[in-house]
Amino acid sequence: MGDGPRAGVGGGILQRPAPPTVALPGARMSGAAPQQLHRGMTVLATVSLFIGTRSAWTHAMASQPAVAGIISLCYAGILVCGVLALAVRGRRALVRVDAGVLVLAIVLVVCGFWLDHAGTDEGVLTAQAAHEILHGRPIYGQPWPWLFGTPRVGITKTMSGGADYTYGYPPLNALLAAPVHAVVHSTAAATMVTTGALIAGSVALWVLLPQPWRSAATAVCLGFGVLPGYARDGYPAVVALALLIPVVVRWPATGARGRLGRDGVLRAVCLGAACAAQQLAWFLTPFLLIGLYAVRRGELGPRAALAVLARYTGAATLTWAAVNAYFAAQNPHDWLTGLLLPITQKGILHGQGVMGISYYFTDGSSRLDYYSYGSVLLLLGLLAATVLFARRLGPALTVLPWLAFYVAVRSQDGYFVMMTPLWLAAAATVPATALATAWQPRLPRPLTGRRAKAAIAMGLLAPAVLCAGVAAASPPPLHMSLTPKFTDQPRRGVTSIRIRAVNTTGTALTPHFASRTGQGASGWWTIASGPALLAPHASATYVVRPAGGFRTLPGGKHPRIFLIAVTGTPMTITTARIPVTAPAAF
Numbered sequence: 001m002g003d004g005p006r007a008g009v010g011g012g013i014l015q016r017p018a019p020p021t022v023a024l025p026g027a028r029m030s031g032a033a034p035q036q037l038h039r040g041m042t043v044l045a046t047v048s049l050f051i052g053t054r055s056a057w058t059h060a061m062a063s064q065p066a067v068a069g070i071i072s073l074c075y076a077g078i079l080v081c082g083v084l085a086l087a088v089r090g091r092r093a094l095v096r097v098d099a100g101v102l103v104l105a106i107v108l109v110v111c112g113f114w115l116d117h118a119g120t121d122e123g124v125l126t127a128q129a130a131h132e133i134l135h136g137r138p139i140y141g142q143p144w145p146w147l148f149g150t151p152r153v154g155i156t157k158t159m160s161g162g163a164d165y166t167y168g169y170p171p172l173n174a175l176l177a178a179p180v181h182a183v184v185h186s187t188a189a190a191t192m193v194t195t196g197a198l199i200a201g202s203v204a205l206w207v208l209l210p211q212p213w214r215s216a217a218t219a220v221c222l223g224f225g226v227l228p229g230y231a232r233d234g235y236p237a238v239v240a241l242a243l244l245i246p247v248v249v250r251w252p253a254t255g256a257r258g259r260l261g262r263d264g265v266l267r268a269v270c271l272g273a274a275c276a277a278q279q280l281a282w283f284l285t286p287f288l289l290i291g292l293y294a295v296r297r298g299e300l301g302p303r304a305a306l307a308v309l310a311r312y313t314g315a316a317t318l319t320w321a322a323v324n325a326y327f328a329a330q331n332p333h334d335w336l337t338g339l340l341l342p343i344t345q346k347g348i349l350h351g352q353g354v355m356g357i358s359y360y361f362t363d364g365s366s367r368l369d370y371y372s373y374g375s376v377l378l379l380l381g382l383l384a385a386t387v388l389f390a391r392r393l394g395p396a397l398t399v400l401p402w403l404a405f406y407v408a409v410r411s412q413d414g415y416f417v418m419m420t421p422l423w424l425a426a427a428a429t430v431p432a433t434a435l436a437t438a439w440q441p442r443l444p445r446p447l448t449g450r451r452a453k454a455a456i457a458m459g460l461l462a463p464a465v466l467c468a469g470v471a472a473a474s475p476p477p478l479h480m481s482l483t484p485k486f487t488d489q490p491r492r493g494v495t496s497i498r499i500r501a502v503n504t505t506g507t508a509l510t511p512h513f514a515s516r517t518g519q520g521a522s523g524w525w526t527i528a529s530g531p532a533l534l535a536p537h538a539s540a541t542y543v544v545r546p547a548g549g550f551r552t553l554p555g556g557k558h559p560r561i562f563l564i565a566v567t568g569t570p571m572t573i574t575t576a577r578i579p580v581t582a583p584a585a586f
Contacts, residue, residue, distance in 0.1 A: 034088075034089075034090070034091045034094040034212075035212050037212050038091075038094055038211065038212035038215075039085060039086065039094065041212060041213060041214075041215040041216050041219075042081075042085040042094060042097055042098055042101065042215045043082065043085045043086065044215070044216070044219055045098070045101050045105075045215035045216065045218040045219040045223055046078055046081045046082045046085055046101050046215075047082070048218075048219040048223025048224055049074070049078050049101070049104055049105055049108060049223050050078065051223065051224055051225045052112075052225035053071060053074070053075070053108060056071060056108070056111060056112050056115060057071045057072065059115050059116075060111070060115055063115070064114065064115060067111050067114055067115060070107065070111055071108065071111055074104055074107055074108055074111075077100070077104045078104060081097055081100050081101050081104065084097045084100075085097050085101075091211070095211055095214075098206075098211075098214045098215045098218070101215055101218050102202070102203070102206055102214075102215075102218045102222075105202075105218050105221075105222035105223055106199055106202075106203075106222065108222070109195065109198070109199060109222055109228045109231075110195075110199075112228055112232060113191065113192070113195045113228075113231075113232055116232055117187070117188045117191045117192065117195075117232060118152060118187055118188075118191075119152075119187040119188075119190055119191045119232070119233055119234035120152055120153060120154065120233040120234065121147075121148065121153045121154050121155070121156070122169075122190075122233060122234045122235045122236060123187050123190040123191045123194070123233055123234020123235075124147045124148075124153050124187050124190075124234070125144070125147065125167050125168075125169075126167075126169070126173050126174055126177055126190035126193075126234055126236060127177060127181060127186065127187040127188075127189050127190040127234070128144050128147055128167070129167045129171075129173075129174035129177075130174045130175075130177035130178040130180070130181040130189055130190065131181055133174055133175065133178045134178050134181060134182055138327070138330050138331055138334065139167050139171065139174060139327065139338075140166070140167060140327060140330075140331065140334040140335045140337065140338035141166060141331060141333075141334030141337060141338065142166060142167070142334075143165040143166050144165055144166070144167075145165045147165070148163075148165065155523075156345070156347050156348075157347065157348045157514075157521065157523075157524070158345055158346050158347055158348065158568065159346045159347070159348055159368075159512075159566050159567065159568040159571050160346065160510075160512070160567075160568030160569070161510075161512030161524055161566075161568070164341065164345055164347070166338065166341065167338055168338055168339075168341030168342055168345070169236045169277075169278060169279070169338075169339075169342075170236075170275070170276045170277055170278060170279070170323070170324065170339060171276065171323060171324060171326075171327050172236075172239065172273060172276040172277040172323050173190065173193060173194070173236040173239050173277055173278070175323065176193045176239070177189045177190045177192075177193045180192055180193060187234065190234040191231070191232055191233070191234040193234075193239065194230075194231040194232075194233075194234050194235060194236070194238040194239060195228070195231040195232060195238075197231070197238055197239040197241075197242040198221065198222070198227055198228065198231040198238050198241075198242065199222075200242055201221065201238075201241055201242030201243075201245050201421070202217060202218065202221035202222050202421075204242070204245050204246060205217040205221060205245045205249070205421055205424070205425060206218060208245070208246065208249045208250075208425075208429070209249070209424075209425070209428045209429065210428055210429070213424070213427075213428040216424055216428070217421065217424060220420055220421050220424050221421050226417055227241075227417075227418065227420075227421070230414065230417075230418055235278075235414070235418065236277055236278040237277075237278040237280050237414070237418045237419075238418065239274075239277040239278065240274040240275075240277040240278035240280055240281045241274075241418055241419060241421060241422070243270045243271075243273045243274035243277060243281075244270070244271070244274045244281060244284065244419075244422055245421065245422070245425060246266065246267060246270050247267045247270050247271045247274065247288070248288075248398055248422045248425045248426060248430075249425045249429050250429045250430065250434075251267075251288060251291065251292065251426075251430060252291070252292075252295045252394070252430060252434040252435060252438075253434075254267055254292055254312065255292065255296050255308035255309075255311075255312060256296075256299070257299075257300075258296075258300050258304050258307070258308060260308060260311050260312060260315075264311075264312060265315050267312075268311075268312045268313075268314075268315035268316040268319070269315060269316070269319045271285065271288070271316040271319075272315065272316035272317060272318065272319025272320040272321075272323075273319055273320070273323065275316070275320045276319070276320045276323035276324060279339070279342055279343070280415065280418070280419065283379070283401040283402075283404070284397075284398065284401050284419075284422075285316075286383055287382075287383065287386055287397040287398075287400055287401055288397065289309060289312075289313065290383065290386050290387055290390065290397075291386065291390060291394045291397050291435075291438075292308070292309055292312065293305050293306070293309050293439075294387075294390035294391075294394065294435070294438040294439045294440065295390075295394070295434070295435060295437075295438045295439075296308050296309065297438075297439035298437040298438045298439040299437065305439075324339075346409075346568055346571060347409070347410050348521055348566065349368070349409055349410070349573065350410050350411075350412055350519070350520070351405075351408075351410055351411030351412040351413070352411060352412065352413050353405065353406040353407060353408065353411025354371065354374075354406060354407050354411070354468050354471075354472065355368070355371050355407075355408070355409050355410075355411055355471075357472040358371075358471060358472055358474075358573060359573065359575075360519070362472075362476075362575075363475070363476045363574065363575050363576070364475075364476030364477070364478075364564075364572065364573040364574040364575045365471050365472065365474045365475070365476060365572065365573060366474045366475060366476060366477035366504075366505055366570070366572045367470055367471050367474040367570070367572075368409060368471055368570075368571035368572055368573060369471075369570055369571045370467045370468070370470045370471035370474075371407060371408060371409045371467070371468060371471045372408065372409055372571075373467045374407045374463075374464040374465070374466075374467030374468040374471065375404050375405065375407040375408040375409075375464070376404075377463045377464040377467060378403060378404045378407050378461065378464035379401070379404035381460035381461045381463065381464055382400050382401070382403060382404065382460075382461075384460050385457055385460050385461075386400065387440075387441065388440060388441060388443070388456065389440065389453070389457070390435060390438045390439065390440050391432070391435045391436065391438050391440060394430070394434075394435040394438060395426055395427075395430045395431070395432055395434075395435065396426070397426070398419070398422040398423055398425065398426040399423055399426075402415055402416045402419065407464060407467075407468050409571070443456075475504070476504075476572070476573070476574040476575070477503065477504060477505045477507075477509060477567070477572045477574060478501050478502065478503060478504065478509070478511065478534075478565055478572075478574040479501070479502040479504055479574075480499050480500070480501050480502075480563070480565065480574060480576040481499070481500040481576075482497050482498070482499055482563060482576055482577075482578055482579060483497065483498040483499075483500075484496070484497045484498075484578050484579065484580075485497070485498075486553075486580075487550070491552060492552070492553045493550050493551050493552045493553050494515075494546065494550070494551045494553065494561075494578065495545065495546075495549060495550055495551075496528070496543055496544065496545045496546075497525075497543070497544050497563060497578065498541065498542070498543050499513075499530070499541065499542040499543075499544060499563070499565075500539065500541055501530075501534060501539065501540055501541075501542060501565070502538075502539040503534045503535065503536060503537060503538050503539070504537070505536060505537075505572075506536045506537065507536055507570060508533050508534065508535050508536055509533070509534045509567045509572065510532055510533050510534070510567055510568070511534060511542075511565040511566070511567055511574075512524055512565065512566055512567070512568075513525040513527065513542070513544045513563060513564070513565050514563075514564050514566070515546065515551055515561060515562065515563055515564070515578070516561070516562045516563075516564055516575075517554050517559075517560065517561050517562070521564060522546065522547070522551065523546075523547040524547070525544040525545060525546050525547065525563075526544065526545045526546075526547070527542055527543075527544055528543040528544065528545055529541075529542065529543045530542030530543065530544075544563075553580060558580070559580055560577070561577070561578045561580070562575050562576065562577050562578060563575070563576050563577075563578050564576075
C-alpha cells in the first residue's frame with residue numbers, strides 16, 4: 001500500500017495532485033512562466049517550417065548548392081527551436097524563440113524566392129505594366145498577347161471564346177514594381193515586390209499580435225508555404241493583404257472616444273492603399289465600415305459615429321484616389337474598365353465552389369448567370385446580416401466577404417486562402433467583448449428570440465441559395481453527339497470531332513468549344529465548319545479541331561476526356577464525354 005492519503009471508512013478525502021493550469025486564449029500572462037498556449041503555438045510554427053522545405057532543398061542541390069547549404073542550416077535551426085520551445089522556462093525566453101522561428105521562416109522564404117522568381121500571369125502582367133510606366137505609356141486597355149502561351153503563364157479564357165491579355169488590377173503594384181524594374185529588367189521586379197510585401201506584412205502581424213499568438217502569424221503567413229508561393233508568383237493580392245493587416249488588428253479601437261487620431265488615419269491610409277492594390281480589398285471594406293459604425297454608435301451615438309466614419313472613409317478614399325489619379329487622367333474609360341475587368345470579364349468556369357456542380361458533375365447548365373446573381377445576393381445578404389447582428393458577426397467580418405466567392409462562377413481557393421492571416425488577426429485581437437456594446441437595429445419583440453433571428457438570417461441568405469439552385473438544376477442548352485477522329489501518330493490523340501448539336505433553348509447561341517480532362521479547359525478549338533450562331537431549337541453539324549491540330553488522349557484503359565461548349569451571352573455550358581472507342585474516320 002502506498003504512503004499517500006486515501007479515503008477511509010472515517011470519511012477521509014482522497015487527495016489528488018492538482019491539474020496543471022492552462023491559460024485560456026487571449027488571457028493576460030502573469031508570473032514568469034509562459035502560457036501553455038504560447039508554447040504550443042511556438043511548436044506548431046516550428047513544425048510548419050518543414051512544409052515544402054525538402055522540395056526546395058532538392059531543387060537547390062541541382063541548381064544552387066549554396067542555397068541548399070543555407071536550407072540545411074535552417075534544418076538545424078528548426079530542430080534547435082523545437083527543443084527550445086519545449087524547454088525554456090521564462091516568457092521572455094520563449095518570445096526570443098518566437099523571434100528565431102520568424103527569422104528562420106524569412107530565410108526560407110528568401111531562399112524559395114531565389115530559386116523561383118519567374119512568376120505566373122499575374123506577376124508577368126505586373127512587370128509589363130511597370131515597364132510601361134517607366135516609358136510613360138498607358139497600362140490599361142493595352143493587350144499584351146506575347147506575354148502568354150507558356151505553361152507557367154496561363155491565359156484567362158472568357159466565355160465568349162476569347163481570352164484576356166490586358167492588365168486588370170489597380171495600379172499600386174505596378175507603381176511599386178516600376179523602380180525595381182528599372183534595375184531588374186524581368187518579372188522578378190514584380191515578384192520581389194510581392195515577396196517583400198509578404199515578409200513585411202508577416203513581421204507587422206507578428207509585432208501587433210499578443211505574444212502568445214505571434215508564432216501563429218509566422219505559421220499562417222510563412223510556414224505553411226501557401227502564401228510564399230502566391231508571393232513568388234507575383235499575385236497583387238499579397239500586397240493588399242500586407243496593407244490590410246494593420247487595418248484589421250484591433251479594428252474596433254479605430255475612432256474610439258470620437259477621435260480618429262494618428263493610428264486611425266494610418267489605418268485609413270492602409271485601407272485605401274490596399275484597395276488600390278487589388279480588388280479583394282474592396283469586398284472587405286463595406287463589412288469593416290459597418291462594423292466600425294456599429295461599435296462607434298454604441299459608444300458615441302449616431303451623429304458622432306457618422307462623423308468618425310466619414311473621416312475614416314475620407315482618408316481611405318483620398319489615398320485610393322491619389323494612387324489612381326494619374327491613370328484615370330490618362331484614359332478614364334480604359335482605367336475604369338481595367339479595374340472592373342475581373343468582375344465583368346465573364347471568365348471561364350474555374351474553382352472549387354458550387355459552380356463545380358455544373359462544370360464537373362453534370363452535363364452543364366443553361367443558366368450559369370444565376371451563379372453570379374447568387375454571389376451578389378449572398379454578399380448583400382451577409383452585409384444585411386452584419387448590420388442586424390453586428391455583435392455576433394463582428395468578430396467574423398474578416399471571413400464573411402469570401403463566402404460570396406464560393407457561389408461565383410470563378411471560385412478558386414486563392415480568394416479564400418490569401419486573406420487567412422486576417423482571420424488570425426481577428427481571432428487574436430477582436431474578442432466578442434469588443435463588440436458587446438455595438439449598435440444593432442432594434443427588432444420587434446416577436447423577432448428577438450433565437451428561432452426568429454435564425455429565420456431572419458435564413459431569409460437573408462435564401463435568395464442566394466435559390467439562385468445557385470436554379471443554376472445547378474438547369475439542363476445544358478445543347479444536346480451534342482460526338483464523332484471524333486483519332487490518330488496514333490506520333491501518339492494516340494484526337495485530330496478533329498464532328499458534332500451534331502441541337503439547341504434546346506429559345507435563345508440563339510454562339511458556341512465555343514474546348515476540351516477538358518481535369519479541372520481546367522484547353523485552348524479554344526477551331527471551328528472548321530458549322531454556323532457561328534445556332535438559332536433557337538435549331539440543329540447543326542460542326543467540325544472542330546484542337547489547337548495545333550492534335551489533342552493527346554489521357555492515359556489509362558478508359559481515358560476520361562470531355563468536350564465543352566460555352567457561350568458568353570447568356571452564360572451557358574454543355575459537356576459531353578468524347579467516346580474514345582468511336583470510329584477512326586467519318
